[in-house]
Amino acid sequence: MSNHSQPVPGSPSRRLIAGIVLALVVAAVVWIFRAELKSVAGGGIETIRAAGPVPYFVAMALLPLPLAWFTVPAGELFAGQLTVPGVIAACMVAVLVQLSLSYVVARYALRPMVERLLHGRGYKVPQVTPANAVSVVMLVRVLPGPPMILGSCLLALARTPFAIYLLLSALVALPWVCAGVIFGQGLLSGRFAPAAAGAGLLIVLVIAVRLFRRRWKSRGEATLISRD
Template identity: 45%
Template sequence: MQLAIVGVVALAAVILVLRGVDLRSLMDQGIVIIRDLGPVVFFAVMAVLPAFGAPMMIFTMTAGQAFEPQLGLAGVIAISLAVVGLNLALGYWVARYALRPVLVGLIKRYGYTVPRVTKENALAVTMLVRLTPGPPYAFQACILGLAEVPFRMYLIVSWLAMVPWTVGAIVLGKGIFSGKFGMVVSGIGVLIVAVVAVQLIRRKLARRRQELTPAEEKV
């Protein structure tokens, strides 16, 4: 999903350039607006909106360029990872408690099922949901919250799954906005490694999933 967003953004950028739009000027203006808001407002919004469907990469790809002069790139990465953790916790709370009846209805309406979690399959279910390509970031949190995955397990697995995507997107965004080719390559490299690692882990988990009974997998 993250790479798909990058692809869509790249395609949109190419179309705008071909149509004569001064993309560099627009990007610089956008970064100035974000920088003027300040890191407190930016990261506060980042902690909330992705839990309700906003793409996390909108924030991670702009954070480096906006606040690296003030916080340093390592500082931006560290704060972003902490904020991702807060957002994951919020997404879990929203799904499990605040909007549970509404979300259950929506999921059933679109033909999805909520995994049934037991002590034996909780880790496997959490990893499968977080590592399955396609479902948006917020939707994954919704599924796991509704499934009542133990919060500590949910947070640890989800946060670890987000680390490479967060770091890769911050480095990639910094490289794109600053015109540093080396950083672009590094950011893309981190994302590619994450994709490969996800595929390897999913293959191992798929064998575990075959051992689960249909009653354990669905409600």
């Protein structure tokens, strides 16, 4: 009798489960020691809060750092001034500015230097046509590969239409921004409900991304953004 239906060790489904379990364990440990962590980070948080939201979100827009570095602390830092929806909106404005600047710099201002950087890292510029532009943007943003700013550079060098690039990139970033802000505010303020809600949204996003990857892989289009 065939046993093809049984998952094999190291299969994507098992790796996904292991990743979720690991994330839950890490979240539980952080939650248990949240008071100690907040005490250690308290001075820095107060310094950043005193500087105000404008420098914070300008830094988020200009610095090529992972989104989570800014979204997770943002709710605890500025929800009192801006409300949680206001913080999410400010984060998205920063994301839109970074997406736009990355596109302009990579496509027009510093194109040769960006090309050398990406080629040195082994990234292949995808071939974008009007027919596949949506698919390419989604692949770059969702499949494993370049971080956000390098993905922006890849799409700019490929001459992806700016409107498609900006809209889809922002739509992909939005749920991650929401999850990061909600989870971070709950975690850093010691409130279980928002922390659990944010963690739950993160888990849903991880599962959705895995399903999306599997779908596009089965269609054979993932090679558009593979490394050389």
